[in-house]
Amino acid sequence: MNLKTLDLKQLACLIYETLKEHGINAVLVGGACVSIYSENRYQSSDLDFATYEEMKPIEKALTKLGFKRTGRQFSHLDCEFLIDFVNPPISVGHEAIHEFSTLKTPTGTIRLLSPTDCVKDRLASYFHWNDAQALEQALMVAENHPIDLRDLKRWAKTEGFEKKLQEFLKRLKI
């Protein structure tokens, strides 16, 4: 398979399916979810997967695709994206995430953060780091996909960022 021709979503799918074939359960998190949900209005340069699996079996699976491991990251000469395995738990702020979305694509499936959790993930960066880019990304996702606003408000309140959420809600065009 020529990795050069794959876009982010196709690559995420290939990695997810390859890991699954090797009995490894992983979830796509972080900026790559924003790329997928915003249809590449934001282009992430890496794919972050969260998994409870050890690195050895992951390495065994991805080496078959030609990826080389450095620590918890994998790269490939023909691939512009970096694959990173982030440490669990999968959480947004102080809340664990147990339910994920599954996207079906012509080349297979991907398990990833739901649009609501993806928005929370970006907003957490905006809340804690004042990252304006993360706020824009949260808006891109929320404007493209239905999100659970009631849950988002509840979460922001428990995280202690009710006021900062107002900036997001004020700018949200849905």
Next chain:
Amino acid sequence: MLEYLFANKNVEKILIYLCLHGKANATELSRTFDSALDPIQKTLKKLEEGGLLASFLEGKTRGFQWNPRYPFLREIQAFAKKAYSFLPPDIQEKHYLSTRRKRPRKTGKPI
């Protein structure tokens, strides 16, 4: 105190230091604890990979601070604070209560 739990003697020191000072870099920690730089750097990197710490660049120096998005942050901080309170006063004084200047110093003035 906690090195048996963490299987690493630097983790406890780094956590306590961050509770008291908010941020740190490897050189500063290595000097404070009279330890070799390399193991401190490796421990900081490991804590960053685990998500507990976040790093930032200040000039050419990589600084580390708590990652406010880490889900167990409050619990770990409480743990480190309690460990600090159990340290004898002379160790608290020697390693943690630095008298190093932290307030700004205008460019050009002697330090």
